[in-house]
Amino acid sequence: MNVVVGAGISGITVARLLAEKGEKVLVVEQKGHIGGNCYDSYDENGICVHRYGTHIFHTDLEKVWRFVSRFTDWYPYMHKVLGLVDGQLVPIPFNLNSIHKVFPESLASRLEEKLISSFGFNRKVPILELRNAGDPDLDFLADYIYRKVFLIYTMKQWGLKPEEVDPGVTARVPVYVSRDDRYFQNRWQGIPAEGYTPMLKKMLDHENIELRLGCSWKDIEDQHISDRIFYTGSVDQLMERKLGDLPYRSISLDFKTYKKEYFQPAAVVNYPENYDFTRIGEYKYFLDDRSANTVVSYEYSSDYVYGKNEPYYPVKSDANLAKYEEYVKLAKEKFSNIYFLGRLGNYRYYDMDKAVESAISLVEELS
Numbered sequence: 001m002n003v004v005v006g007a008g009i010s011g012i013t014v015a016r017l018l019a020e021k022g023e024k025v026l027v028v029e030q031k032g033h034i035g036g037n038c039y040d041s042y043d044e045n046g047i048c049v050h051r052y053g054t055h056i057f058h059t060d061l062e063k064v065w066r067f068v069s070r071f072t073d074w075y076p077y078m079h080k081v082l083g084l085v086d087g088q089l090v091p092i093p094f095n096l097n098s099i100h101k102v103f104p105e106s107l108a109s110r111l112e113e114k115l116i117s118s119f120g121f122n123r124k125v126p127i128l129e130l131r132n133a134g135d136p137d138l139d140f141l142a143d144y145i146y147r148k149v150f151l152i153y154t155m156k157q158w159g160l161k162p163e164e165v166d167p168g169v170t171a172r173v174p175v176y177v178s179r180d181d182r183y184f185q186n187r188w189q190g191i192p193a194e195g196y197t198p199m200l201k202k203m204l205d206h207e208n209i210e211l212r213l214g215c216s217w218k219d220i221e222d223q224h225i226s227d228r229i230f231y232t233g234s235v236d237q238l239m240e241r242k243l244g245d246l247p248y249r250s251i252s253l254d255f256k257t258y259k260k261e262y263f264q265p266a267a268v269v270n271y272p273e274n275y276d277f278t279r280i281g282e283y284k285y286f287l288d289d290r291s292a293n294t295v296v297s298y299e300y301s302s303d304y305v306y307g308k309n310e311p312y313y314p315v316k317s318d319a320n321l322a323k324y325e326e327y328v329k330l331a332k333e334k335f336s337n338i339y340f341l342g343r344l345g346n347y348r349y350y351d352m353d354k355a356v357e358s359a360i361s362l363v364e365e366l367s
Ligand code: UDP
Pocket: 083, 092, 149, 150, 151, 153, 154, 157, 158, 169, 170, 171, 172, 173, 270, 272
């Protein structure tokens, strides 16, 4: 019997693919619902709320898009994020439109020309790279964006300065030499038309799959029913934190309902300078839900503390990756047929599409 531990998007993808190959799969999930952090549900206003924060599916991976599209139709939503910078709501990633919003016209035009001649139009430039441009105007611009978009947001989100986090993290939101205000430029993007939970439920709907909610690995470990374990939780917990905790960042969401049609002009507004929260998500935008009320979440970041909050983001560093590898080695000594996957299991900052891709690859490798 294959046992998948954790019913998030990674575990469910593996379960489905194994089931379609004729294998029996038991999926155990310690929470009372499926979906992991993609879990969503409708509230009393008829608004589909992402219970663990805003999730937007976007990918250039055709294989992934074809796979997930077997289980859902898509609402063609294109994500836009605004950030409050110097009292103006400007497009994030910071782009040429943002420049024209915050600077006087003559300065904005000069900066635009410099950016285009130095990097080319439609190019994405990580902020840490822009800081090395070596031109006085671009140095000024880089310093402005660094201080007003990245520094305080990243301190709030990671407890570290932008140059102290893995460069791949801030490069997710590069300065964009473009007038395209979308957060993602991927070929395929959208929100499952009925929500993520129904999409994932449909994936689990297979005669070879059994789902047990409210059931953890510890509950079944002693029954020795697993020939192969697909573990999507954090490996330090599996190994009883023998080598100490693997660091993660956590978030907490403060949901509020307002008696007004809309609270803010976009699904996500970032607060890179003000307040303790990093951003506010407004959920009715994703599927254009109609209601006289609106529900939003204020998002706060903190360190993950075992037993107190949930791990959300692995904190990539050489030391942490080395500890992760040590844990995986220990786990493989204890369990002969164990595979790790997902954001927690692989200790990788996966987007949903990359989580699905890696789950598909794992099953392909096994066959
Ligand atoms: N970031 C920032 N200011 C912003 C948006 C992002 O400093 O307005 C940085 C921050 O370090 C963040 C990273 O870019 O953790 C990646 O942002 P993304 O929106 O991809 O994060 P996620 O949605 O995965 O939390």
